[in-house]
Amino acid sequence: MNKKPKNLAAEKRKEALKRLKKLGVRLYGQMEKSTFPWIKMPSRSTQNIFYSPEVRQYVLGDKMVRRSSRNIRHIRPLTQLIWAAYFARDLAQQRKTSTLRDVYYSAQAYEVPFKDQPESNSIITDLETVMGLSREDFKVFPEERSAIFGDLTIEYTVPGYEGKRLNLMSHPDGMMIGPALTSAEFVKTSADMVIAIEKGGLFTRFIEETVHKKYNALLVLTAGQAPRATRHFIHRLNRELDLPVHIFTDGDPWGMHIAMVIISGSANAAHLRELTTPDATWNGVWATDIVDYDLPSDALTEVDIKRLHDLRKDQRYEGDLWRREIKKFLEIKKKAEQEAFSRYGLTYIVDEYLPAKLEMTD
Amino acid sequence: MVETFEQISPADFFYRNRDIAGFTNPTRAIFSSVRELVENALDASDLHGVPPEVYLRISQEDNGGEEGEVYILRVEDNGSGIPARHIPSAFGQVLFGSKYKLRQARGTFGLGGTMAILYGQITTHKPVYVASSTGTSRTYEYKLMIDIQRNRPIILDRKAHVNKTRWHGTVVEFRLEGDYFRAMPKILEYLKQTAVVTPYANITFVDPKGRLYRFNRVTTDMPPPPEETFPHPYGVDVETIQRLTKITDCRNMLDFMQKHFQRVSERIAHGFLENAGIGKKKNPKKLKPQEVVRLVRKMKEFKDFLPPRARCLSPLGKDLLKAGILKELKPDFIAVCRRKPSAYSGHPFIVETAIAYGGDIPKAGDIVVHRFANRIPLLYDEASDVTVRVIKSINWRTYKVSPDMPIAILVHLCSTKVPYKTVGKEFIADRPEVRREILNGIREVARRLRRFLTRKEHVERERRRLSVFSKYLPKIAEFSTELAGKKQPPDIEKLLKSVRRFE
Numbered sequence: 001m002n003k004k005p006k007n008l009a010a011e012k013r014k015e016a017l018k019r020l021k022k023l024g025v026r027l028y029g030q031m032e033k034s035t036f037p038w039i040k041m042p043s044r045s046t047q048n049i050f051y052s053p054e055v056r057q058y059v060l061g062d063k064m065v066r067r068s069s070r071n072i073r074h075i076r077p078l079t080q081l082i083w084a085a086y087f088a089r090d091l092a093q094q095r096k097t098s099t100l101r102d103v104y105y106s107a108q109a110y111e112v113p114f115k116d117q118p119e120s121n122s123i124i125t126d127l128e129t130v131m132g133l134s135r136e137d138f139k140v141f142p143e144e145r146s147a148i149f150g151d152l153t154i155e156y157t158v159p160g161y162e163g164k165r166l167n168l169m170s171h172p173d174g175m176m177i178g179p180a181l182t183s184a185e186f187v188k189t190s191a192d193m194v195i196a197i198e199k200g201g202l203f204t205r206f207i208e209e210t211v212h213k214k215y216n217a218l219l220v221l222t223a224g225q226a227p228r229a230t231r232h233f234i235h236r237l238n239r240e241l242d243l244p245v246h247i248f249t250d251g252d253p254w255g256m257h258i259a260m261v262i263i264s265g266s267a268n269a270a271h272l273r274e275l276t277t278p279d280a281t282w283n284g285v286w287a288t289d290i291v292d293y294d295l296p297s298d299a300l301t302e303v304d305i306k307r308l309h310d311l312r313k314d315q316r317y318e319g320d321l322w323r324r325e326i327k328k329f330l331e332i333k334k335k336a337e338q339e340a341f342s343r344y345g346l347t348y349i350v351d352e353y354l355p356a357k358l359e360m361t362d
Numbered sequence: 363m364v365e366t367f368e369q370i371s372p373a374d375f376f377y378r379n380r381d382i383a384g385f386t387n388p389t390r391a392i393f394s395s396v397r398e399l400v401e402n403a404l405d406a407s408d409l410h411g412v413p414p415e416v417y418l419r420i421s422q423e424d425n426g427g428e429e430g431e432v433y434i435l436r437v438e439d440n441g442s443g444i445p446a447r448h449i450p451s452a453f454g455q456v457l458f459g460s461k462y463k464l465r466q467a468r469g470t471f472g473l474g475g476t477m478a479i480l481y482g483q484i485t486t487h488k489p490v491y492v493a494s495s496t497g498t499s500r501t502y503e504y505k506l507m508i509d510i511q512r513n514r515p516i517i518l519d520r521k522a523h524v525n526k527t528r529w530h531g532t533v534v535e536f537r538l539e540g541d542y543f544r545a546m547p548k549i550l551e552y553l554k555q556t557a558v559v560t561p562y563a564n565i566t567f568v569d570p571k572g573r574l575y576r577f578n579r580v581t582t583d584m585p586p587p588p589e590e591t592f593p594h595p596y597g598v599d600v601e602t603i604q605r606l607t608k609i610t611d612c613r614n615m616l617d618f619m620q621k622h623f624q625r626v627s628e629r630i631a632h633g634f635l636e637n638a639g640i641g642k643k644k645n646p647k648k649l650k651p652q653e654v655v656r657l658v659r660k661m662k663e664f665k666d667f668l669p670p671r672a673r674c675l676s677p678l679g680k681d682l683l684k685a686g687i688l689k690e691l692k693p694d695f696i697a698v699c700r701r702k703p704s705a706y707s708g709h710p711f712i713v714e715t716a717i718a719y720g721g722d723i724p725k726a727g728d729i730v731v732h733r734f735a736n737r738i739p740l741l742y743d744e745a746s747d748v749t750v751r752v753i754k755s756i757n758w759r760t761y762k763v764s765p766d767m768p769i770a771i772l773v774h775l776c777s778t779k780v781p782y783k784t785v786g787k788e789f790i791a792d793r794p795e796v797r798r799e800i801l802n803g804i805r806e807v808a809r810r811l812r813r814f815l816t817r818k819e820h821v822e823r824e825r826r827r828l829s830v831f832s833k834y835l836p837k838i839a840e841f842s843t844e845l846a847g848k849k850q851p852p853d854i855e856k857l858l859k860s861v862r863r864f865e
């Protein structure tokens with residue numbers, strides 16, 4: 001498969017700059033007319049978050065909130081929000097990236113300090129909601145990073161690297177899915193599928209065992225709960241390259257949910273799109289695998305069990321597979337890590353388990 | 363074994379029971395001595411109608427390495443002075459005084475100053491030195507000791523001098539054992555609070571280290587002096603009646619009732635005597651003991667007597683109370699209240715209250731309470747005092763008061779008979795009538811405090827509100843200008859002006 005880069009990133013950047021300016025012009029106009037500057041945005045309160053079966057993810061309802069500088073309780077967060085827009089505009093103009101932590105500290109220089117990191121993060125989420133863009137679009141990234149390995153050639157769009165191409169097999173540890181990679185264009189790939197893996201140990205094992213070759217796959221390390229940049233990246237691999245996505249996690253409610261967030265997203269990101277991959281599949285480790293493969297296991301803790309009961313009530317878990325596995329977990333009251341396959345030798349998971357599981361969901 | 367019986371003199375009695383007069387230990391002793399002498403000095407100037415000028419000095423005496431510290435206590439005043447013939451008894455005899463009258467004064471028992479001197483004598487065996495003049499052509503100097511067993515002064519020396527300047531006043535100096543440095547905080551607090559209720563006085567204090575403390579007057583206005591009155595029928599006992607019948611020159615009960623009691627008119631006297639079943643024509647000197655007893659009982663029962671007159675009282679008045687508090691506490695807010703005269707058991711009294719906020723008042727974690735009775739600060743046994751109990755009984759949250767606020771409450775009780783629990787004059791007993799007046803007085807000033815606090819809160823909130831707007835609006839303007847790509851920030855003056863509600 002061979003694709004011509006559309007320079008999506010550049011378009012995104014232009015779009016972000018356009019929307020940021022529009023926001024500024026609106027606020028400026030309000031003040032010129034001597035009205036207290038205000039903005040309106042969809043409410044992110046739990047009452048306004050719904051699961052949409054059509055979009056197959058959480059979405060925001062019609063409820064809007066108004067933030068006005070006339071209101072003594074609004075003026076500070078509103079100022080912070082407008083500052084964040086200003087900060088994002090600066091990043092976009094200078095084609096720089098920054099982290100959530102940077103945002104928190106930068107605010108202090110402008111005397112609009114945040115109380116703490118959560119407050120700063122929540123203002124960034126407000127900005128996403130107002131702009132209808134995700135923070136990665138205006139170059140604000142979280143700290144945690146995941147990785148990718150496989151035959152995919154990308155073309156950078158970040159300053160200094162524009163036009164430069166790279167094959168993601170160039171480094172045996174995989175390539176970090178950071179700002180440069182997320183904004184890169186896909187040029188070509190020979191891969192037929194994406195395999196997402198929860199843990200670093202197994203990711204390395206897969207590379208060593210040349211899973212990418214044996215299965216024609218791109219390997220993605222989620223490193224626990226996948227960061228939004230990674231979720232978006234997986235989404236793009238699925239959309240732009242038409243690659244099916246298979247997810248392997250630990251066999252416990254937490255692993256199961258890592259897969260689910262990649263597939264259907266989280267309520268926290270209900271205001272955003274393009275973070276989900278509804279057609280991705282969770283291939284293991286299932287509760288039924290623990291039984292079928294007679295895997296070494298640990299007993300579920302009380303917290304695990306409570307989590308399972310919560311998931312059972314969750315709309316995203318309505319599919320047959322999910323219901324069956326939750327039921328099985330609760331029945332056997334056991335969990336197993338991906339490494340548990342090592343009991344059958346180091347290559348067993350690659351040679352036996354993986355093909356069997358991939359077949360099952362094909 | 364045969365019991366021996368003996369009689370002791372009043373001086374002997376108080377010597378043996380000096381605890382009840384506030385001379386429990388060296389610390390209390392020096393504190394009590396200071397206050398008794400200062401109170402006598404202030405009484406003397408109040409009575410004379412001159413703004414007091416009180417000089418107090420405590421110096422340490424080298425007692426040759428003996429155990430216990432000996433101090434020389436000297437108090438000078440510009441008061442009425444004491445007629446020469448009364449000087450020895452005034453200072454050398456317990457239960458001798460000029461203040462047994464029905465008239466408000468600090469002193470009442472004829473005991474305080476003399477107790478201090480007595481205490482000095484038993485701890486140092488030294489005489490007291492007194493100099494005084496009533497403003498005549500002579501001043502008199504005495505050296506006295508007290509014959510404790512006989513309760514009589516012993517005159518060691520007496521001198522008369524020419525008084526060219528017609529000075530009037532009194533100087534008292536004597537030695538006593540004490541612990542000044544322990545008593546120091548209380549003494550200073552006492553003087554400070556005295557300055558609060560006596561804003562027309564100059565008080566100077568030189569302590570044993572030679573440090574000078576000055577409490578300056580802020581006014582020369584003095585509260586109108588109290589008038590001496592007759593007892594009210596509700597407040598007399600059998601003994602009082604018997605004494606009156608001995609000295610009276612009235613020939614019949616109708617005249618007797620009108621002449622020796624306050625608020626008894628001819629009409630009321632008629633009504634009362636009929637009610638009591640005592641002949642109007644009867645000669646008071648011929649009342650039989652059981653008739654005296656009935657008279658007293660009927661006096662207490664009779665409903666038609668008018669309430670006691672308060673002219674014998676001398677409250678400070680709102681202005682002076684305010685002046686005193688402003689001078690010593692420098693508060694941001696002050697409310698004072700003077701209740702109408704009231705009476706308990708025939709004794710008239712007036713309650714004055716004040717509440718002050720901020721200034722030099724400490725944030726003590728609780729309301730600071732200053733108690734006064736007949737212009738005496740009461741510093742000990744606070745927890746037992748009726749004022750403190752009343753304050754504790756109030757739900758302060760309804761007045762917007764929280765414990766961390768700098769608030770002081772002052773309560774001044776004026777009466778011809780302050781219901782002290784002890785002769786040490788430290789705390790006031792819980793009489794329902796007195797309690798009610800104190801409660802109402804405090805409530806009244808507390809209501810005004812609430813108005814002040816509400817307003818303050820409002821202004822505070824408004825100030826914070828304004829500062830929020832003037833902090834953030836310019837920033838919004840700045841960032842929006844940048845975002846919009848404009849050169850000039852929009853004019854937000856109008857917006858800022860519109861949030862300024864109070865200007």
Ligand SMILES: Nc1ncnc2c1ncn2[C@@H]1O[C@H](COP(=O)(O)OP(=O)(O)OP(=O)(O)O)[C@@H](O)[C@H]1O
Pocket residue numbers: 398402403406439441442443444452453458459460461468469470471472473474475476477531532
């Ligand atoms: N500085 C003074 N100037 C004028 N008279 C004084 C002075 N000190 C004492 N006296 C007179 O001496 C009397 C006795 O004083 P003392 O302090 O013993 O009793 P008191 O003041 O009458 O009552 P209390 O026991 O309540 O103090 C007073 O009543 C007063 O007549």
Ligand SMILES: [Mg+2]
Pocket residue numbers: 398401402468469470473474475
């Ligand atoms: Mg006295």
